[in-house]
Amino acid sequence: MSNVCCVLQLAKELVSYVKDQQIISVAIHWLVYIAQRMFNLHLGYRFKWTVRGPYSRGLARDIKAGNAQEKCVCDENLKLHYIREFLEDLKSTGMRFDKALEIAASYIMLRYDVYPKPLDPLEELLKKKSYVLPKEAQAIAKILNKYLVSVREKA
Amino acid sequence: MRVYWSSESAVKSVYDELHGYIPLNEVELKIVDTPTFQRLRRIKQLAQAWYVYPGAVHTRFSHSLGVMYLMGIIASKLAQEGIIRSDDVQLLKLAALLHDIGHTPFSHGVEHYFIRKFRLKHEELSRWVIEEDPFITDVLRTYGFEPREVAAIVAGLHKETVYNELLSSDLDVDRLDYLLRDALHTGVAYGLIDLDRIVQTVTVDSSGFIAVPKKAVQAIENFYIARLHMYRTVYYHKTITSYQLLIALIYERISESSELRDLLEPFTTANGIRKSIREGLFYIWDDFYIGGVLSHVLNKGIGDDSFRELVRMYISRKGFRAVYEWIGFSNVNPVPSAVRESINRAIEYVRDQGIPRYSTLPYVEVIPIISDEETVRVLTNGTSVKITEFAGSIVKHLPESMGIARIYVHPMYCDAVSKLITKFFSHNIGV
Numbered sequence: 001m002s003n004v005c006c007v008l009q010l011a012k013e014l015v016s017y018v019k020d021q022q023i024i025s026v027a028i029h030w031l032v033y034i035a036q037r038m039f040n041l042h043l044g045y046r047f048k049w050t051v052r053g054p055y056s057r058g059l060a061r062d063i064k065a066g067n068a069q070e071k072c073v074c075d076e077n078l079k080l081h082y083i084r085e086f087l088e089d090l091k092s093t094g095m096r097f098d099k100a101l102e103i104a105a106s107y108i109m110l111r112y113d114v115y116p117k118p119l120d121p122l123e124e125l126l127k128k129k130s131y132v133l134p135k136e137a138q139a140i141a142k143i144l145n146k147y148l149v150s151v152r153e154k155a
Numbered sequence: 156m157r158v159y160w161s162s163e164s165a166v167k168s169v170y171d172e173l174h175g176y177i178p179l180n181e182v183e184l185k186i187v188d189t190p191t192f193q194r195l196r197r198i199k200q201l202a203q204a205w206y207v208y209p210g211a212v213h214t215r216f217s218h219s220l221g222v223m224y225l226m227g228i229i230a231s232k233l234a235q236e237g238i239i240r241s242d243d244v245q246l247l248k249l250a251a252l253l254h255d256i257g258h259t260p261f262s263h264g265v266e267h268y269f270i271r272k273f274r275l276k277h278e279e280l281s282r283w284v285i286e287e288d289p290f291i292t293d294v295l296r297t298y299g300f301e302p303r304e305v306a307a308i309v310a311g312l313h314k315e316t317v318y319n320e321l322l323s324s325d326l327d328v329d330r331l332d333y334l335l336r337d338a339l340h341t342g343v344a345y346g347l348i349d350l351d352r353i354v355q356t357v358t359v360d361s362s363g364f365i366a367v368p369k370k371a372v373q374a375i376e377n378f379y380i381a382r383l384h385m386y387r388t389v390y391y392h393k394t395i396t397s398y399q400l401l402i403a404l405i406y407e408r409i410s411e412s413s414e415l416r417d418l419l420e421p422f423t424t425a426n427g428i429r430k431s432i433r434e435g436l437f438y439i440w441d442d443f444y445i446g447g448v449l450s451h452v453l454n455k456g457i458g459d460d461s462f463r464e465l466v467r468m469y470i471s472r473k474g475f476r477a478v479y480e481w482i483g484f485s486n487v488n489p490v491p492s493a494v495r496e497s498i499n500r501a502i503e504y505v506r507d508q509g510i511p512r513y514s515t516l517p518y519v520e521v522i523p524i525i526s527d528e529e530t531v532r533v534l535t536n537g538t539s540v541k542i543t544e545f546a547g548s549i550v551k552h553l554p555e556s557m558g559i560a561r562i563y564v565h566p567m568y569c570d571a572v573s574k575l576i577t578k579f580f581s582h583n584i585g586v
Contacts, residue, residue: 026528044274048311048319051363055528064489064556065521114314115307124314128363 003043004062005072007032011063013080017087017097027098028063029055030105034086037108038147039079049114051128053106082147089143095136103132103140108148171217173336177224182245182298186252187220189290190438195219195255197441201337202262203398204389206472208341211389215255215262221332226251228354229321229328238359239317247318249300250308251328256291257281260445264402268410271403273425280428282306289435320365325529326357326378327365334381337389345384349374360539366532372548375531379524379550386522386557393477397563400516401474402445405465408458409448415458418448461513468566475516475563478573479580482559489521489558498560501579505572514565515572522557525550 011028018024033054035041047054090100103125110121118124122137165178169187179187186192195216204211230244239247257280259265269275285291285306292302304313311319321328331350338346352374353367360366367375389395409415410423421427422440431437449466452458458466468474479501481494502515525543532539533548543551564572 022527029528046276046278046310048323049313049316050311050319050324050528051316052528057523057526057529060526060528061521061523064487064523065519110314114312115303116314118314128316 003045003076004065006041006043006074006076006078007059007062008072009074009078009080010035010083013083013087017091023098025063026052027101029053029059030101031083032056032059033105034101034108035078035083037112038086038144039082041076041078043076047109047113049109053102054109086143086147089146090140093136093139093143095139099132099136100140103129103137104144107137107141107144111148169220171220171224172213173217173221173332173339174224177220182294182300183223183248183252185294185298186249186291189288189294190435191256191284191288191290192216192219192253194438194441195258197443198258198260198262199442200262200333201341201389201395202264202442203402204337204341204392204395206398207392207394208343208389210342211337211340213336213340215258218332218336219252219255221336222254222328223248223252225328225331225354226321229357232355232357233317233321233359236358239315243315243318246300246304247308247321249295250305250318250322253285253291253305254281254309254322254329256288257284260440260442261402264399265406265445267399267403268406269425272407272410275425275428278310280432282310283429283432284437285309287429287432288437289433290438316363317359317365320359320363320529324365325526326353326367326375326531330382331378334378334385337385338381341389343385343388345388346381348378348381353378358534360532360534362539364532364539366534366539368534372533372542372545375533375542376549379553383524383553383557386524387482391520391522391557391559393480393561394474396518396520396561397475397477398469398472400518400563401465401469405449405462405469406445408462408465412458412462415452415462418451418457419445473566476566476569477518477561478564478569479562479576480559481561482557484524484554484557486555489554489556490519490560494558494560495519497580498562501562501576504579505575508575510568510572510575511565514568516563518559518561518563520559522559523555524557525553525555527555 010031014024014027018027030053032045033047036043045056045059047056091097093100106125107121110118110124122141125137126132126134164180166181167179167184168176171177196214198215200213200215200218201211227248230247233239234241234244258277266277286302295302307313308318308322311323313319334346334348352371356367356371358366409419416423421431449470452466483489498517502517505515506512530541530543533542533545542548
C-alpha cells in the first residue's frame with residue numbers, strides 16, 4: 001500500500017496549485033512521472049506516451065484503490081523539498097499550472113523515453129501539442145535543464 | 156531496408172477459430188516459426204479459467220495471431236486515410252503479433268508473483284524478449300525492423316502516440332480480440348461485440364485520440380458493457396481468482412526455498428529470466444514446464460507436507476473457496492475502507508476461533524472499467540468529445556471502477572469458516 005500512499009501525498013502537493021479534482025486526476029500522472037524520472041523516486045510505475053503526456057494504468061488503478069485508505073504511510077523519501085521547489089518554479093512561469101506540468105512531463109518523456117528519439121524534443125512537443133506556444137515550451141525547458149542532470153546521468 | 160507487404164504477399168494462411176483464415180507474409184511466418192513464438196502455443200490465454208469453463212483452453216498463440224490480424228485491418232484503413240504511414244503498417248502488425256511474447260506461464264497467476272516481488276510485468280518481459288531474444292531479434296533485423304522500435308510500441312513508448320493507442324487504450328486491438336475469443340471459448344454470452352462495425356469505423360481525431368463516428372456509438376457502448384460483464388463472469392470469477400492466488404503461492408514457495416528453487420531456476424528472479432532470454436532459453440518456460448514441476452513434486456515427495464498439500468490442491472482442483480464476497484461499483488472508492496476493515500476483522504475473528512492462520516486469505520481488487528484518459532472519442536461536427544461526455548450515450552452512466560472483496564478459505568475449513576463468517580457479518584450489519 002505504501003506506493004499508493006506516496007502518490008496520495010504527491011497529489012496533496014498539487015492541491016495548492018490546481019483546484020479542479022478532474023484536472024488533478026490527470027496531472028498526478030505527470031507529477032509522479034517527473035518524480036520518478038527526474039527525482040529518482042522508486043515507485044515502480046510504468047508510463048506510456050499518450051496524446052496528453054505520460055500516463056500509467058497502474059497508477060490510475062492505484063489511485064482508485066488508494067482513495068479508500070485512511071491510514072496511509074509512504075515509506076519512500078519523497079524529496080518533497082525538491083519537488084516543491086520545482087513546482088514553485090513551474091508556477092513562476094505564470095502559465096496555467098496544469099499546462100506547465102503537462103509540458104514539463106511531456107518534454108522529459110520525449111527527450112529520454114520515447115522511441116524513435118526525436119531529433120529535437122522541443123520541436124516534437126510543439127508539433128504534437130498545437131495549443132502550446134514556443135515561448136511557453138522554451139520557458140519550461142529552461143527550468144527543466146536546471147534539474148535534469150541526474151536524468152542525463154541515468155539515460 | 157524495410158519492406159512493406161500487402162495481403163497479396165501471404166506465403167501461408169492459418170485458420171483461426173474467430174477470424175477465419177489469417178494470412179501470414181514472409182516476416183510474420185518467420186517470427187511465428189521461432190521457438191520463442193511457438194512457446195505461446197503452450198501458454199493458455201486464460202490460465203486457470205478452464206477450471207470453471209472447460210472449453211477455455213485456447214492459447215496466447217491464437218490470440219496473438221488475432222491481434223495482428225485486427226491491427227492489419229485497422230492500420231491499413233488508417234494508412235489509407237493518411238493518418239499513419241503506409242510502410243508502418245507492417246511495423247504495427249509485428250508489434251501486435253509480439254505484444255504478449257513475454258507472458259509468464261499460467262498467465263496472470265505466475266505474473267502476480269513477479270509483480271509483487273520484482274515489480275516485473277509481462278509488458279516489460281515482452282520488451283526484453285523483443286529486444287534481446289536471439290531468435291526474434293534475428294528475424295526482425297533480417298527483414299529491416301529495429302527490435303527497439305517494435306518493443307517501443309509494445310511498451311507504449313513509440314514516438315507516434317497513435318501507434319501506442321492502437322495496441323493499448325480503452326479500445327485497442329488486444330481487447331477487441333480477447334473479449335470475443337474468451338467469450339467464444341468460455342461459452343458465456345457476454346463478450347459479444349460488433350467487431351465489424353468497430354473495425355470499419357474506428358479512426359483518430361485531430362488530437363490523436365482513438366475515435367469513432369456517431370453511428371458507431373452503440374457498438375462502443377456494447378463494447379464497454381461486454382467488458383464489464385466479462386470481468387465479473389470470467390476474469391475475476393471467484394473460483395478462477397482462487398486458483399490464480401494458489402499458483403502464485405506455490406510459485407512463491409518454490410522460488411523462495413533453497414531446497415526447492417532448483418526446480419524452477421533460472422525462472423525465479425527478474426535477472427534469471429533476462430539471462431534466459433539473452434541465452435535463447437526463454438522458450439522452455441511455459442505451462443508444461445510448471446505443470447511438470449508440480450507433478451514431479453508429488454511424484455518424488457519433494458518439499459514439506461504443507462507445500463505438497465498446496466500442489467495437490469491445485470492439481471486436483473480442490474483449492475481455496477470463497478466464503479464471502481462483496482462487489483461494488485463506484486467512481487471514487489470502489490472498495491470502501493469500511494469493507495476492507497470488515498474483511499480484516501472477520502479474518503481475525505475466524506483465527507481467534509482456532510482456525511489456523513494460513514487457511515484464510517483476503518482478496519481485494521479494484522478493476523477500472525472506464526479510464527478517463529484513454530476513453531474513446533466520438534466525432535461530432537468536426538470536433539470530438541469523450542464518449543463519457545457524449546449526450547445520449549449510456550457509457551457516461553457506467554461506473555468508472557468495480558471493486559471486489561473476498562475471503563478465501565482452505566477447503567478443509569470451509570464449512571466451519573462459512574458459519575463463523577455468517578455469524579460475524581450478521582453482527583456487523585451495514586457491511
